[in-house]
Amino acid sequence: MRITVAAAAKALEALSPLLETYRRRFNLRLVETPGEVPDPVRQRQLAGGADAMLLVGSRRRSPRTVLPGPFLEDSRGRRVPTGWLPEVGEVPLKRFAEAAARLHERSTNPGQRVVAVLSQWNPKYLHLANRIEELLAADPTATAVMGWSGDQLTRDDLMRGLDCGLAAAIYVGHGRPVGWVGYHGTRAHHFQGNAGHPLGVMFSLCCATASRKRTGLSFSEALPLMGRAAASFGAVEATLHADNTRWALGLCQAVRQGGQTLAETLLLALPTSASAIRGYRILGDPLAPLAAAPGALQQAVTIGKYDEYLSA
């Protein structure tokens, strides 16, 4: 596996915990990019020969304008999953790098894969979430599924759940640049103070969570920079429910086919709709493993739900 990391020298230094892990596990190519983010032509050149790429650059650039989608196409037309992170300072980048490195360490001795399915409390989305749960749970030995939709638990309990070291979480519902509409409004700051195990990948299959419209930093960018997930996957614009459903079904299929990393999973899940692909971005580590922490399942099943409170 070959990964290219392109960033300014200072950012590369902050990313060192992850770069050391990359060096041990993959064929790592470092490219120093002083000044502006590489233009599209240079990006395609950098992606050439790589299986994945991480691009870090000026915080003035938004996910929508810096990359054309979750993939760059190299000169041979090969799709290279590419993650973006804005250079917001040494501490957030280091936090991200440490969390992502933990995920890679975790993947060498993972617990059972645990995936949480999250949904806004709305019949349309609950229906889709139920279907995602059914599809993922078809092989319970491979994947344990936590159904944590908005009608079942509070935001506080959800935060505790997402702290258990899950392999991934998939949210469906309405989204905004600042976060999810579900769980009475979920913003990046709700993840603050949680110091448990980072999540592998947060998939927000909804509108705009990677958009910078009227926000300094989008929700999908903030999660990896807070060290709460090794990567997140979110949209930079309004999305169609049909496209999000296509992604959801594809992701379920990819997880069942054994996708081990975010990059692998996205390539397996790829919808046929160009608009569905174009609207999304990878934020953070494109090679984030979908691996759960040992003991994640045991912890996750203790998360309280409304009906359990009522029957207690």
Add this chain to the structure above:
Amino acid sequence: MSTLARDQIFSVLKEELLAMDKPEAAARMSEAAHFKHDMGLDSLDIVEFVARAELHYRVHVKDEDFSALDRVGKVIDYVLERVPETNA
């Protein structure tokens, strides 16, 4: 368009319905069957069904065409128009 190709696509779509765990809908499936009224599929089921057809045949159903695909026969026509017969 040969009957064989239509039959093949019909069989594939029926298998996809069974993979969606919709045996009753599969039993009621015919080319003329309406997804909602005859086969009892809801809007999410229809999106999933069409998405599965897209993935199987690597065709993309445009958003403006989506609502017109309300019967099995129309999905078969859509696939046949976009996939060379030999691949269907």
